[in-house]
Amino acid sequence: MLERPIIQQRGFRNTADGSGATGFQLRLRNPNYRGISGSLVDGADVIVDGRAFPRDAQRWTLQGRTFTLAELRASTDVRWQLDETATLHIDHPGGLGAGVHQVEVAVRLRRPYIPEIAGPSVFRCSTTATIVPGTGTPHGLRHGVSLYSYSGDLYTSMTLEDAMADIADLGATGIEILGEGNIPGYPHPDPAWIDGWHRLLDEYGLTATNYGAWVDTAMWHDRDLTAEEGSAQLERDLRLAKLLGFTSLRPKFGVVTPELDPHPLWEPAVERVLDLAADLDIVICPEIHSPTPIKHPVTQAYLDFVERTGSDHFKLLIDTGIFQTAPVDDGHEGFEGKKRPPFLEPLAVPMGDLAEILPHVHFIQAKFFEIDDHLTDLHIPWHDIIATLHAADWQGWLSSEYEGRREPGRGRDQVRRQHALLRSLDGTARA
């Protein structure tokens, strides 16, 4: 699907030749109610951060062909359809800086069935849009996105392919999913869907990273799940994850205390599938999630399990919400009358604790809630986190997990901001 505003967030990027950035490009949705011939497109006035880029100097790409405005006016065989975007190319030596820009567009279309005295029709859009810098020097960190970030948008204004296109567009290469959530027909997806999944991974250059699974220990009303039932659920998800190319699986167990202690069946249930995980080469990684810090009996129990079993297919997943330094007061879906559930309080786990545990950490969910127009995260100390990961030369996935307000499209925008921020830090935090 296209994004509703005329200006599409996906596709806003700098353009370059061999010598560096030469300008930027913007993707636009046709704002009229009908498709039109290219000759009826009368350009678009563009203003970025207050600076006007005159329409006569722009080039337009429609249906895979690129035109100056004069060429477009004289064109006879190209169209701007409602279900296709136009890409506007704008010269601007050096390009735009990484980060959030104020972008205004006034698209001008001639409509022959409207009297000439009315002049061309003008369709305006004003928004912020984010330039994500190039991936820069390779290092151990790999960037991905969890589909959780798009909750609410997925299935209402975004398809799975839209999500994958968004992720690829910001230069990330990993995709994390929720098994019971993002797999139609779970736990028995249609083989055609599985083929399509692999085709889309290829097409967008994405790697399947982590698979979110649940063991709903309280799913029956009259009794808890047994360890056998829990391990059967894990086995089902491990096999499905393998089929889809994932290399780690996060099991979320039901909890038995307000402090989120997992149901004790976690240990026998996981132990039963450790050999299977090794056979499939999938790392099972329970999540260390606020309000549970790193120095805590739950985390220690996981480490003790590693030591006791000697398994190298059981490691930790860190949710960066544990490093939160300021409260999040946007509430949370499903929590009635609780402006700030415990996991939205600032837990502020020290970086030293992270450094200590990093050898056991397989995957990081880059949880965040809000990044402002200056690329400042209001809650999560990214500079410190990235510096800690770099210092330890930690190798692995940093997978965006947006968990802020769910206005339509907000997750997509915030993920772009987070990647602009993280990619900028990649270049500086090591220094």
Add this chain to the structure above:
Amino acid sequence: MLERPIIQQRGFRNTADGSGATGFQLRLRNPNYRGISGSLVDGADVIVDGRAFPRDAQRWTLQGRTFTLAELRASTDVRWQLDETATLHIDHPGGLGAGVHQVEVAVRLRRPYIPEIAGPSVFRCSTTATIVPGTGTPHGLRHGVSLYSYSGDLYTSMTLEDAMADIADLGATGIEILGEGNIPGYPHPDPAWIDGWHRLLDEYGLTATNYGAWVDTAMWHDRDLTAEEGSAQLERDLRLAKLLGFTSLRPKFGVVTPELDPHPLWEPAVERVLDLAADLDIVICPEIHSPTPIKHPVTQAYLDFVERTGSDHFKLLIDTGIFQTAPVDDGHEGFEGKKRPPFLEPLAVPMGDLAEILPHVHFIQAKFFEIDDHLTDLHIPWHDIIATLHAADWQGWLSSEYEGRREPGRGRDQVRRQHALLRSLDGTARA
């Protein structure tokens, strides 16, 4: 795609047995960020127009199977996936009245990974939703919808199939499209798309009605189209319309005066394709659209053309905007600084003029801008229009064309309201 709010407009309807309406049903989107087992669904509190319908008395349909809440709690093999809806069945002898209702829902889900002291998670949604009455006694009027009504929503939150499902859901049987707008790859759609189009028509029980075409007389910058070029465009659209099963085609010609006089090439261009239209059995029907009334030289010229050519494949299309009795002050996309373009002024064409011309009218676009919570149209006198059509025993399509504000989802909601209004009038206006 699903609608973003938890409560889906599509699917809100009365349920009946042989003796009449016994209750109503509501379709809900899973408001959580993951799919869940049916046993974790703890019901939904529903309030309609201030009246509470207790959750223990409801039945739920998930994945094609229907459960009481007790059965759902005990279920072991049914899920509520993110990309599927649940249908809630509520007993209410006599059903809900036709029209707009205030509907509130609080969906309760158990989430085992959230401490029990937090209780079930509650997800609330409050909205208006419209009950469209049954089609009632058959008569000459047939009800359809133009995809123009969904401008802005189509391709951003609605697929073509969503539009067709919406139309079928409100009991309409006709679909009108914009050729250059709703046909991907226009003017040469993929044969697979054409097959899919016919499959969807069958699946949703819809008839292809009118095909909107344009003859953009001012599409070149250095000269007007010639009559030959104009007729070539008409021929292309006629053949494409036939391929898709349409039985009429509205050509929209460029205009040459502020009063919307069409470019004079309309006459030779149409005359060249009259035989083709007869061969294809497609009626060409130019649109009588505000600010052009019925008693006007443009309309008269069309009637003179019919008389001169003797063709029965050239008739009139009436846009009900010409009957508008109050100004529309919501502006119009593309019109800069003009709060009220001429076609949004109340033209208030008398019903007598409509009655006089009805023998020449092939199709009616049921243009409207806003219908309020009491099913009152603020601008278009539907009672008078329907009474005039009934009195003349006019046979043909009344095709919804919503042209009001374009907030996301508004067109879909307004079309339901219009059909509730028109269907209610069907039963009363003849009296």
